[in-house]
Structures are given as structure tokens and as C-alpha cells.
Amino acid sequence: MQKDATIVNMDISVLDPKAVTEEMGLMKILYIGEPNEVDVIDSAIPDKMRDDFYIVRSQDFLMEVMEKSSNKGTALTKLADHLGIAMEEVMALGDGENDYEMIQVAGLGVVMSNGTDNLKSIANEITLSNEEDGVAHAIERWAFQN
Secondary structure, eight states, rough: HHHHHHHTTOOOOOGGGOOGGGGGGSSEEEESOHHHHHHHHHHHHHHHHHOOOOEEEEEEEEEEETTTOOOOOHHHHHHHHTTOOOOOGGGGESSSGGHHHHHHHHEEEEETSSOOOOHHHTTEEEEEEGGHHHHHHHHHIIISSO
């Protein structure tokens, strides 16, 4: 987590959930714990909160809570628009539930063979696993074919 914070030049704060206020202007809340602990928290989240926030289990031990439109699909769409690239020309690769919207909006959504079954269900293509250099394989196969 510290590595991610360094990359985006942000500080990490560990807070008691009872101390969180709206005035804090939080960008992301991460709940990290044993998978069964995260399951309990996940199942206790009210529907209203799910309606108001983007909540995703990016790993079995990690749940992210963010502003509703904060997802990789929205970011990819904005980037492509800024660069003048049609979404039909965009290839996205992913393996986790936090990649769902990105795979969905890309012209070519490629999921790693070690990706979640839910993500694979919306993929245009499945590539090799992360351990088998699936990203390189996908780029060679689909990005460089034309």
C-alpha cells in the first residue's frame, strides 16, 4: 500500500471508521483484512451505500470504497477522449473485479486466465495468466496484429 501511495504522491492514514467525517474529503477507503473478515464487512454494507459509492473487492482480502464514478472504466474513457482515441480502438487488460468497468468499455477487453470468473464472463478475449506473461502475449497477439 505504501508503494501505491508513493506513486500517486499521497499520504496513507489509518483511521478508526467512527472517526471518518464527510468534511475529510476522502478519495478512497480501503478495508484490508482476512478474507472472511472482509466478507463480513462486505455483507453488512447497506444498499443505500452501494447506490451512493463504488464499492469493489479488488482482492479477496481488500475492499475499496470510492466516489461513484471513480473506476477504471471512467478513467479509461476520459483518457481516450482526451487523446482523441475511439473506444473501439482501445484494448484493456485486467484480472480483478476492480477492472470490470474498464474491460466493459474497451473495444477489446482482455482478461488474464487467472482473472475472476465474473470478469471472464464479459471479456472479448482471454489471455495467459500474469505468471505466464499474459500482458505481453495479448499485446503481441492483438495490438500488433495490424
